[in-house]
Amino acid sequence: MVVPRGETVGIIGRNGAGKSTLLQILCGTVRPTSGSVAIHGRFAALLELGAGFNPDFSGRDNVYLSASLLGLSRREVDDKLQSIIDFADIGDFFDRPVKTYSSGMYVRLAFSVAIHTEPDVLIIDEALSVGDIRFQMKCLARIEQIRARGATILFVSHSLEQVKRFCQTALWLEGGKVKLHGEASFVADRFRDYELGREQASEAATESCRAPRPDSIPAHLETVALSTDMLAPFEPLSVDISYTVVDDTVQGLLLGVAIKGMDGLHIFGPNTYLERVQIPTSRGSHRVTYHIPSMTLLTGTYRIDVGLFTDKGLVCLDYLSEASVFTVAAPYFSEGVVYIPHEWKVHDVDAS
The missing domain is CATH 2.70.50.60 (abc- transporter (atp binding component) like domain)
Known part of the structure; x- marks a missing residue:
């Protein structure tokens, strides 16, 4: 598969289908059995919860540790530190050992570090499913900013509506293989129908x-x-x-x-x-x-x-x-089941 620069790709599939493994291969933490991976530009990844964090270090120390693994110098981290703290919004816990953090705090801090590296490729593995709704909205808004400047985004999501509305394309994995790759709305709908028993019904x-x-x-x-x-x-x-x-x-x-x-x-x-x-x-x-x-x-x-x-x-x-x-199959252009011919008319209303 080839993902063009600036494209947002949703990766979907059942548990155990190979979604996380694929992202780990892309990030280089798992070596593929065969084939090769080429990523052009700086990339940042949120894979396993808290990956790259030392549980005995404080949040502050882990910011420097994690950012260095993502390619930032200490001076660059110094310049971005306050912004990282503000986005994570974990208060006094920032200077406490991360082993005392809740799962939501892990995600907040890890995500804040990742997005402040200004990556060309951002890889996310279900991390947003852990945070609260308000933080998810905050993250999606920042991801939209990253995408607007031309970055490529790959993320695993169990929200098919999120995939349909946010992604240009989607990759459906089944049993460690690509079952379908194409326009996001089409792939998401096919996966949904498959989960409802379409394949069994067809057979x-x-x-x-x-x-x-x-x-x-x-x-x-x-x-x-x-x-x-x-x-x-x-x-x-x-x-x-x-x-x-x-x-x-x-x-x-x-x-x-x-x-x-x-x-x-x-x-x-x-x-x-x-x-x-x-x-x-x-x-x-x-x-x-x-x-x-x-x-x-x-x-x-x-x-x-x-x-x-x-x-x-x-x-x-x-x-x-x-x-x-x-x-x-068609690009997302309307809600519902059936298209009803219609037209819109806009009328000027006299303010007087």
Whole structure:
């Protein structure tokens, strides 16, 4: 992977996926099994809580120790010391041994030292999850300043919303390997859906489509195929459905398609009966395509259920739950599930 200068990258994944190990490799504290790492410019890192601190030293002594490890001279630390103290805001504890600190104090002091090195690359491993909300906001504001001057930022976060709003790209790790690397909103949504069981549902749906159907039912579904499993908003999507009629005396066959969120929310459910579309009922195999000319769903992963019914939909002959899964991917541009055409108008109000 290559991270351009000035880019903010969120690193996500389950516990044990390799997130912290990756950051340690980047920082040089862990040697990779193979491959190499090249970082251009000064970098600062917040890895394990209090890493680089001597627990018996005071906060003041540890500032000089930690800053020297990050490449600052003693004179540079002298010039920045008051600013470091003010940002950490730990009061009299600054001159006490850090072994008496709470976890929040560790983070405050470590973060304050790191950002005052004015790094070209800032690496953060879940450190912000320890501090209080006010301090987190303070840190994010300072990170934004660092990013604005062109620094590169890599950070591990369990907050997917934070990743979507703060990062340009995201890296999803699974089992020590890169599962997905791309636009932050897209990667975060895919990871969220995976955690909700998208992969298990997709595998179960594949097996369901291939399972043999009994000959006792007059008609049954065969396969469900999408024109694509990844698209952008307003792009087309087609669902190709094949079914077999065993008993041609059956009347009033209809096909229904249900588009649902991965949480089960029923978003849209058209069927051929309500839309007055007649499908073949003669003995043999048949194919019907459900076409969406312009997808109005927003970024996310969705599932498609397909059902074969008779008697105006009152009798279900066959049903494939989660027959297919597709993802709508786009840069973050709106909240919600579906895009509704709209416009804004700004009116001048007479002050008099």
